[in-house]
Amino acid sequence: MTRIYLDHAATTPLCPEAREAMAAWLGGEFGNPSSLYAEGRRAKQAIDEARETISEYVGCLFAEVLFTSSGTEAANLAIVGAALGNENPGRRRVLLGAAEHHCVLHTRPLLERLGYHVEFVPVDRVAGIRLDALESMLGPDVLLVSVMHANNELGTLQPIEGVAALAHLYGAIYHCDMVQTMALPDRAPPSGLADLATFSAHKVNGPKGVGAIYLKAGTRVKALSAGGGQEREMRAGTENVAGIVGFAAAVRALWRRDAKAQRGARDRFREQLEAAGFVPTVPDRAQLLPGHAHVRLPGVDAETMLIRLDRAGVSASSGAACSSGSLEPSHVLLACGYSEKEAREGLRFTFGHDSSLGEAEEAAARVIACAAAISASKA
Numbered sequence: 001m002t003r004i005y006l007d008h009a010a011t012t013p014l015c016p017e018a019r020e021a022m023a024a025w026l027g028g029e030f031g032n033p034s035s036l037y038a039e040g041r042r043a044k045q046a047i048d049e050a051r052e053t054i055s056e057y058v059g060c061l062f063a064e065v066l067f068t069s070s071g072t073e074a075a076n077l078a079i080v081g082a083a084l085g086n087e088n089p090g091r092r093r094v095l096l097g098a099a100e101h102h103c104v105l106h107t108r109p110l111l112e113r114l115g116y117h118v119e120f121v122p123v124d125r126v127a128g129i130r131l132d133a134l135e136s137m138l139g140p141d142v143l144l145v146s147v148m149h150a151n152n153e154l155g156t157l158q159p160i161e162g163v164a165a166l167a168h169l170y171g172a173i174y175h176c177d178m179v180q181t182m183a184l185p186d187r188a189p190p191s192g193l194a195d196l197a198t199f200s201a202h203k204v205n206g207p208k209g210v211g212a213i214y215l216k217a218g219t220r221v222k223a224l225s226a227g228g229g230q231e232r233e234m235r236a237g238t239e240n241v242a243g244i245v246g247f248a249a250a251v252r253a254l255w256r257r258d259a260k261a262q263r264g265a266r267d268r269f270r271e272q273l274e275a276a277g278f279v280p281t282v283p284d285r286a287q288l289l290p291g292h293a294h295v296r297l298p299g300v301d302a303e304t305m306l307i308r309l310d311r312a313g314v315s316a317s318s319g320a321a322c323s324s325g326s327l328e329p330s331h332v333l334l335a336c337g338y339s340e341k342e343a344r345e346g347l348r349f350t351f352g353h354d355s356s357l358g359e360a361e362e363a364a365a366r367v368i369a370c371a372a373a374i375s376a377s378k379a
């Protein structure tokens with residue numbers, strides 16, 4: 001049985017362009033980019049070329065892009081680094097979207113230890129940030145607002161223009177987690193919108209363990225790591241040259257794609273599931289990333305379903321955290337107002353740019369068969 005991979009929001013396979021670009025840096029080339037001799041200079045040049053690509057993608061200055069080890073590290077640097085770099089004692093509140101990724105939400109204890117008060121901006125039933133609530137929570141004492149570009153679990157695109165306008169009205173820094181939207185062909189570059197933005201290579205067919213932060217010139221952020229002066233003294237540690245080169249190659253490859261096939265496969269899959277009684281969490285497709293199909297099957301918990309699906313050759317997820325081997329209720333669904341039981345029912349299927357209509361139909365048939373087997377075992 002051929003396996004069908006429908007978890008591209010979790011990670012994506014390495015594209016040939018990235019693999020090819022990385023090969024030299026995993027083989028013959030090994031220089032330390034901080035070294036002054038030829039091997040080091042070549043490594044530094046490779047990183048500079050990659051920085052050029054990412055800054056072109058973002059639409060920002062070359063020096064405004066810094067490489068990190070992950071999207072998580074980039075988001076931590078943005079949020080905690082802004083808190084450390086803040087010199088205005090009147091700004092002690094930080095507003096985080098209630099349905100953000102854990103790399104944003106879990107900065108809370110660190111921020112509190114630094115003396116900040118963290119509040120969560122509520123979301124609506126489909127994880128869209130509530131601009132009215134954000135507006136009422138904002139004030140001149142807010143240092144930073146963090147609202148992602150698209151929700152990783154449900155796939156909901158956020159009104160980031162509105163978020164940016166509101167945050168800036170009150171002089172707050174706006175951080176946007178753009179990890180899930182980097183692959184969008186009609187992306188909205190954060191330059192001029194966000195002050196800080198975070199990216200991750202492995203969500204766009206690049207390698208794992210590489211991320212980037214866009215740090216708009218003039219935004220006060222302090223480094224979280226101490227050591228060498230790499231990345232303009234903002235991220236100490238010898239750079240992952242192969243990974244950075246692969247990241248840039250993956251981003252260049254993105255520019256040659258569109259999301260038509262991905263969207264078509266996702267739509268076909270969703271239609272088949274809806275007809276079989278699955279409930280789409282975000283009914284309006286226009287609000288969604290092109291690859292996301294998030295559904296619930298009322299009365300069936302995601303864990304049971306995912307175990308069966310794995311056996312049936314379909315790789316999917318709930319998008320929720322897994323601790324001690326079992327699924328937690330999704331913090332995103334809880335934030336949307338679902339009960340604990342319902343928040344354990346979310347199933348996330350995410351299609352990639354190369355997912356086909358045939359795969360979508362076959363996957364839908366397997367998902368429906370698994371649901372039928374579960375209800376038969378309950379009867």
Ligand code: PLP
Pocket residue numbers: 009010069070071072073075101103148150151152177179180199200201202209210211
């Ligand atoms: N932000 C979002 C929205 C994500 O989906 C993820 C990964 O799942 C991250 C941040 C973290 O990225 P990384 O896996 O590179 O740490």
